[in-house]
Amino acid sequence: MAHRWGMAIDLDRCTGCEACVAACHAENNISISTPEQAATGRTTHWIRVDRYYEGTFPDVKVKYMPVLCQQCDEAPCEPVCPTYATYHNPEGLNVQVYNRCVGTFYCANNCPYTVRYFNWFDPVWPEPMQLQHNPDVAVRMAGVMEKCTFCIQRIKRGKDEAATAGQPVADGDIQPACVQSCPAEAMVFGDLNDPESKVSRMAESSRATRLLEELGTKPKVFYLERGR
């Protein structure tokens, strides 16, 4: 049976430490923006931690929400692309093909989660960070759109290793960089087609919701949060 990759994020566990953001940058060769670029809204973080504030000063509560590509089953970004640079692969992943992208920006405008990032210039890394590039991931040129891939290179390697060992992929064998580095273990990745997987069980939880579910995008990222 085909895999259907999904993620569950327990917001009650998330501390907003942004280890996932740093891990994602290292794993996926994401360029590092300067403070000036950040000030003009030119940062790139495939996963970002949104902050929402509740209450008024001094009685303020901050809520953290890591937001990454929701890998929607009916993704609004996909049909609007004229060159098939973004499409749905058989494992349910919302794939971005950099080489096909001509940069119409349409996908980013139609993404309700604003998780698509554009290469405004050719990417640069401050010395010596260019030495730690991940050889499994392409570096993106100026003019193309990019976004979270659920670490598709890790999924591929995990499947290859399982196939070499002659075994099915075990739950928890494949971990995207953000999941692996989460110190609070708030994030879980796995196969939604396997009812016994941890992510499937978390998705069934009464605490589980999906972001902007009412739009009918059918996201595959589940957020767990106790009711208020």
Added chain:
Amino acid sequence: MYRHIKQPELLPYGKIREDLFRPLSGLTRKYLFAIIAPILVILIGGYAWATQLRYGMGVTGLQRPVFWGFYIVDFVFWIGISHAGTLISAILRLTDAGWRKPITRAAEAITVFALMIGGMFPIIHLGRAWYFYWLMPYPNSRLLWPNFRSPLLWDLTAICAYVTGSVIFLYLPLIPDMAQLAEHNTPWRAKLYHVLSLGWTGSDTEWHALERAMKLMAGIILAVAISVHTIVAWDFAMAIAPMWHSTIFGPYFVVGAIFSGLAGLMIVMAAIRKLMGLELYLTRHHFNNLAKLLLLMSILWLYFTMAEHLTVWYGNDPSEMVVFGARTRARFSTLFWLMVFVNFVVPFVLLGIRRLRNITTGVIASVGILFGMFLERYIIVVPTLSNPRLPAASSTSYAPSWVEIAITAATFAGMIVLYLIFSKLFPIIAVWEFKPHPHEDEI
């Protein structure tokens, strides 16, 4: 109020021919200045585009989440201007309105040039503009076809159909005039006109075919024009972004397009009347009629704007209300109310009160309307993108960079240059249509 002016239909044919063909020959110093200044502006725009191609889209003011900015505004604006020609020519031609005759060619030329300019923006705004042809369906080494389900492909086909149609629509009634121009002209001009007129002799078979073709084309081009701006609107309306996802967008954009197109036409007509000395041909009668049409479109535009905003306000959807608020009472409110002022209040006063309605006020109102319609597109594009559904991702700082401004300025200069060249090569009023028709029954 214009009746004391001699009706152009009563002018002798020789004078008409002389008056309308004269501006074609000779280059005056004034003309050269008028064409060189905008060419300089175009060069600056070209340099700006080269910079953008060399370094990337980062040289624009675009940023996440405002991925569309001035370029898309320019695109919608120019495609809107192109609707001048189709409305005047096609509708008035189909309804046999006699007053259209001196206006049609000027309007059709605007259509073609505005389309050429507007059609560049989908390419200019691309992150990798040099691969724009990947949108075309051609057999390629990537074994890949374009995605015809994308509204951008709809756009491409619509604009291709419209460009083809409007060039033919401009060309057909030029043929008899060019056949006349081919006689007694300087050698290279005679050759040019001779080739372009396809050996037109003026036989009744040719006239019959021409008139029939123009009638058919008028009908077809009307349907295409309406669909083109509808599809431009659908580029927005197909997205599920707040205040874009609206069923009214198609007709709303068509009305806005015709509105701005008429304003553009009014300015161009006033300019050629003055510069080419065509006071006898483009009379107050024509400007009066245009002004009334403009007034009608202004009221229609207000109606659509009201309908669009009232629906959102009453519906009170949270994500839409954020955009509504940004437009009407927060960051963009100055622009919004300025738009309402120049698009409705000014034309309503200047063109609605009969004593105030003349060519000068018409031009003033039209300049305001062009500015207002540019603002309208800005107000449609930017506030929605600045306020996406997840509030944490919103942004407040999009402003065009010098690159975007230079390219925008170059498009206006481009329009002037194209128009100046056109008016040197072809009579700006269709001579054969305009001159007295002793053999027509109704006159």
Added chain:
Amino acid sequence: MASTMYLLSEFRDKEAVAGAIHSLRASGVGDSDIDLFSEEPVEFKRGVLDRPSQMSLAAVLGAIVLGGAATAFVRFAQYNYAVNTGGMPTFSFWGTGVITYEMTMLGAVLATFVFFLWESGLIRKRDKTAPVPVVPPECICLRVRCVSGDVVKATAILQESGAISVEKKAPL
């Protein structure tokens, strides 16, 4: 075999032209042998010199052909590289109906233009030997093709109908 001759006559009055055409046809001259030359379109009442046209039909056919071909091509291309985007059907009316519409319209435009070029005789190989009259302003020239034996009769008809001048010309 009698040789072909052309008669070029000049008229100032539309009604006179109509009369001339009427008499010529009564004497056996066919519609295809009569040509009018003028600097602007001359319109007659129905039945004087009808030039039946199939242009509307051509436009409709062109529309159907290009619209159909484009739709078939889009369908082929969509299935040839069948990719799921956003759960949309690979090919559907809603997904690509706009393209069908636009290409239908483009078909009508192109067919009209091509048919215009054909019907007006501008690209069709014409009778290159026929002399083309120089039309003075506000005049209508009537060109009649006839065999040399009929020249006298036709000239008489033209002059009776009110021609200002009648000129006999051999093919070029």
